[in-house]
Amino acid sequence: MTHNDSPLLQARGLTKHYGMRLGCADVSFDLYEGEVLAVVGESGSGKSTLLGLLSSEVEPTAGSVHYRMRDGAVRDLFALSEAERRFLLRTDWGFVRQDARDGLRMGVSAGANVGERLMAVGARHYGRIRESALDWLGRVEIEADRIDDTPASFSGGMRQRLQIARNLVTRPRLVFMDEPTSGLDVSVQARLLDLLRGLVADLGIAVVIVTHDLAVARLLSHRIMVMRQGRVIETGLTDQVLDDPHEAYTQLLVSSVLAA
Numbered sequence: 001m002t003h004n005d006s007p008l009l010q011a012r013g014l015t016k017h018y019g020m021r022l023g024c025a026d027v028s029f030d031l032y033e034g035e036v037l038a039v040v041g042e043s044g045s046g047k048s049t050l051l052g053l054l055s056s057e058v059e060p061t062a063g064s065v066h067y068r069m070r071d072g073a074v075r076d077l078f079a080l081s082e083a084e085r086r087f088l089l090r091t092d093w094g095f096v097r098q099d100a101r102d103g104l105r106m107g108v109s110a111g112a113n114v115g116e117r118l119m120a121v122g123a124r125h126y127g128r129i130r131e132s133a134l135d136w137l138g139r140v141e142i143e144a145d146r147i148d149d150t151p152a153s154f155s156g157g158m159r160q161r162l163q164i165a166r167n168l169v170t171r172p173r174l175v176f177m178d179e180p181t182s183g184l185d186v187s188v189q190a191r192l193l194d195l196l197r198g199l200v201a202d203l204g205i206a207v208v209i210v211t212h213d214l215a216v217a218r219l220l221s222h223r224i225m226v227m228r229q230g231r232v233i234e235t236g237l238t239d240q241v242l243d244d245p246h247e248a249y250t251q252l253l254v255s256s257v258l259a260a
């Protein structure tokens with residue numbers, strides 16, 4: 001078996017209690033390289049908790065996450081040192097936050113927002129860093145003459161595109177996305193989704209995307225996990241689950257979107 005045949009990430013029995021309250025319970029799945037997994041469910045169903053557990057920002061009550069590093073070694077994420085975890089987050093992973101202000105440095109230029117990530121993986125040559133930053137601004141459709149502006153002067157859609165560039169410039173193997181298009185105008189959302197879909201496919205990145213919007217899941221994901229009250233109630237290929245949902249709750253979710 002080659003590296004690429006084994007999962008990039010394996011979650012087993014992931015459970016999180018916040019005191020008496022359940023965040024999520026007994027979530028298990030494998031994620032392969034280049035695969036896009038959407039986690040859907042209504043507010044409070046445990047999506048953000050699960051994303052926090054997978055990215056090792058949240059400590060589990062029980063369960064494990066194993067991740068295959070670039071050197072092929074499979075590591076238990078919760079056994080990594082803080083320095084190793086940070087290194088993963090800066091290099092092999094990306095995290096696109098719902099609010100771009102949480103994922104960008106608002107006080108530094110667009111170019112520096114992108115360049116900083118390159119420096120975290122060892123780039124030192126100013127000219128080349130700036131060239132890569134320009135290239136990536138172009139890929140996310142930000143005009144070259146905005147490179148020295150701070151994201152504070154950008155529109156919501158531009159900020160989100162800059163956040164995407166900042167996350168993808170190091171060619172991470174895995175990107176977590178938390179509602180990356182919500183809060184944007186519908187037309188801006190559509191363009192951003194298109195862009196995301198193209199970039200993810202071109203780069204062959206694995207993605208775990210949390211969304212309450214089934215249209216986003218349909219457009220971006222190969223597989224879908226439906227969560228309710230902290231548990232995964234249905235999972236499968238996105239088109240199959242959305243076209244022929246087995247669980248009554250999923251049917252409700254799908255039909256309420258259709259009615260909207």
Ligand SMILES: Nc1ncnc2c1ncn2[C@@H]1O[C@H](COP(=O)(O)OP(=O)(O)OP(=O)(O)O)[C@@H](O)[C@H]1O
Nearest residue numbers: 018021022023041042043044045046047048049050
């Ligand atoms: N830090 C926390 N402390 C206590 N309870 C929490 C905490 N974070 C989440 N919860 C609880 O865990 C459950 C799952 O919440 P979570 O935020 O994971 O759901 P979600 O599906 O992401 O919701 P939303 O779409 O509204 O963000 C909820 O009952 C929530 O109140």
